[in-house]
Amino acid sequence: MQSRSTPSTRAGGRPRSTEADTAILEATRQALVDLGWTKLTLGDVATRAGVAKTTLYRRWAGKSELVVDAVAELFDELELPDSGSLATDIEGVVLQFAALLGRPETKTALMAVVAESTTDEPLRERIRASIVDRQKRLVLAGRARAQDRGELPAEPDTAAAARTADLIFDVIAGAVVHRALVSAEPVDAEWAEQFTSLVLGGLAAVSGRGPAAVPSAPDTAP
Amino acid sequence: MQSRSTPSTRAGGRPRSTEADTAILEATRQALVDLGWTKLTLGDVATRAGVAKTTLYRRWAGKSELVVDAVAELFDELELPDSGSLATDIEGVVLQFAALLGRPETKTALMAVVAESTTDEPLRERIRASIVDRQKRLVLAGRARAQDRGELPAEPDTAAAARTADLIFDVIAGAVVHRALVSAEPVDAEWAEQFTSLVLGGLAAVSGRGPAAVPSAPDTAP
DNA sequence: CAGTTACGCTACGAGCCGTAGCGAAAGCCA
DNA sequence: TGGCTTTCGCTACGGCTCGTAGCGTAACTG
Numbered sequence: 001m002q003s004r005s006t007p008s009t010r011a012g013g014r015p016r017s018t019e020a021d022t023a024i025l026e027a028t029r030q031a032l033v034d035l036g037w038t039k040l041t042l043g044d045v046a047t048r049a050g051v052a053k054t055t056l057y058r059r060w061a062g063k064s065e066l067v068v069d070a071v072a073e074l075f076d077e078l079e080l081p082d083s084g085s086l087a088t089d090i091e092g093v094v095l096q097f098a099a100l101l102g103r104p105e106t107k108t109a110l111m112a113v114v115a116e117s118t119t120d121e122p123l124r125e126r127i128r129a130s131i132v133d134r135q136k137r138l139v140l141a142g143r144a145r146a147q148d149r150g151e152l153p154a155e156p157d158t159a160a161a162a163r164t165a166d167l168i169f170d171v172i173a174g175a176v177v178h179r180a181l182v183s184a185e186p187v188d189a190e191w192a193e194q195f196t197s198l199v200l201g202g203l204a205a206v207s208g209r210g211p212a213a214v215p216s217a218p219d220t221a222p
Numbered sequence: 223m224q225s226r227s228t229p230s231t232r233a234g235g236r237p238r239s240t241e242a243d244t245a246i247l248e249a250t251r252q253a254l255v256d257l258g259w260t261k262l263t264l265g266d267v268a269t270r271a272g273v274a275k276t277t278l279y280r281r282w283a284g285k286s287e288l289v290v291d292a293v294a295e296l297f298d299e300l301e302l303p304d305s306g307s308l309a310t311d312i313e314g315v316v317l318q319f320a321a322l323l324g325r326p327e328t329k330t331a332l333m334a335v336v337a338e339s340t341t342d343e344p345l346r347e348r349i350r351a352s353i354v355d356r357q358k359r360l361v362l363a364g365r366a367r368a369q370d371r372g373e374l375p376a377e378p379d380t381a382a383a384a385r386t387a388d389l390i391f392d393v394i395a396g397a398v399v400h401r402a403l404v405s406a407e408p409v410d411a412e413w414a415e416q417f418t419s420l421v422l423g424g425l426a427a428v429s430g431r432g433p434a435a436v437p438s439a440p441d442t443a444p
Numbered sequence: 445c446a447g448t449t450a451c452g453c454t455a456c457g458a459g460c461c462g463t464a465g466c467g468a469a470a471g472c473c474a
Numbered sequence: 475t476g477g478c479t480t481t482c483g484c485t486a487c488g489g490c491t492c493g494t495a496g497c498g499t500a501a502c503t504g
Contacts, residue, residue: 013480014470036341052483107340114404115333119258124406167416170401178396182336182354184346194389194428201427202420235449236501274452
């Protein structure tokens with residue numbers, strides 16, 4: 001959660017103001033809302049946060065790193081609600097993620113930092129650690145819970161299980177992002193329902209034999 | 223394909239140099255390779271193309287529009303190979319798209335312009351018209367072909383058919399982009415195969431009853 | 445030939461970047 | 475208490491990019 005790794009050498013000396021940290025990250029999110037990624041400048045963020053511009057540069061290497069940390073905090077909200085079935089679990093996660101992508105801060109920032117990360121390996125790693133892994137945990141938790149319920153079979157082959165989890169994760173996160181940001185169409189309950197039935201049906205096909213229970217067509221239209 | 227809509231009022235006067243157009247777009251792609259999206263400047267592109275900087279500003283509103291046009295040309299390469307079955311058609315498209323995303327120009331540019339488009343509605347429309355629709359056509363063509371083969375049932379409900387096509391498109395494009403750019407893991411034949419079987423299995427579940435032929439588990443592991 | 449539009453070139457104010465240097469503040473430790 | 479260390483706010487700076495204005499010239503039309 002801390003911006004830098006270790007405060008360099010030792011303890012001793014004036015400690016970094018944690019209030020400044022929270023003020024800066026909050027100011028960054030607000031600046032994203034008001035200006036968007038491109039027009040956001042570090043000088044403006046510093047003014048909003050009530051700190052000196054040099055303080056920003058002492059803690060973050062640049063705009064990308066700062067924004068990653070700022071939006072990463074929003075991903076703490078993501079949870080896996082125990083809704084009783086795998087289908088409703090997936091729908092819940094999809095709608096939560098969509099709500100996050102609906103906010104102007106994340107909407108304008110997420111794709112931008114990913115674009116940056118294509119030519120900046122450390123940045124990619126930072127995104128993976130503070131954002132992507134946080135989402136992926138939901139997929140793993142959802143599967144474990146479904147296996148406890150008996151909705152999904154246990155997978156003794158750990159390598160294959162990891163491959164499948166990666167696949168499912170890319171499908172869910174990718175589809176939601178694409179629908180929300182590229183197609184720019186609403187990710188509502190109806191879409192989540194149809195998408196979930198696709199994932200569940202696909203899960204049956206991809207994990208060898210079919211799972212314990214997959215509805216053929218839930219209740220989209222009578 | 224032309225940068226601007228109509229050359230304003232009338233014909234008459236010196237025509238725009240089409241050679242300059244191609245030189246600028248090619249220079250833009252090369253600059254994307256060498257510098258990446260962020261460090262790319264219009265002044266640099268103008269120098270590479272051998273034209274004046276003012277010429278660039280006369281034709282494009284800004285960096286985003288120019289880059290969209292530059293990478294859009296690359297999407298002309300996308301085709302739907304008639305491979306004989308829906309499964310191999312999908313795998314082919316996935317691998318083609320992945321190859322496109324593997325190129326450094328598109329890798330760094332695509333996410334960046336989409337990020338821009340979240341706060342720039344005309345830009346989003348430009349992207350849709352020159353890039354997204356070009357991809358979506360492949361999905362529609364693939365479905366039509368599969369219906370001709372008898373692999374998929376005809377869909378009398380055109381509204382539902384459109385919804386399903388949109389869903390499938392977001393799933394395919396989103397998953398490939400997420401795998402390639404966010405997870406940053408290879409989109410190879412093995413992944414394409416597993417992903418395709420997921421899509422086909424999901425297609426069976428989402429389009430009411432099952433289609434004519436869906437393999438339970440192709441040949442991923444013996 | 446006159447009329448119209450695109451072109452290359454130069455120059456400019458404006459804005460942001462990222463850093464250096466300073467004195468003061470805020471903690472630790474003897 | 476005094477010394478040591480680190481962070482802080484502030485100011486100032488060179489360097490770069492932006493986007494535009496103005497000019498004379500080139501190319502094509504009627």
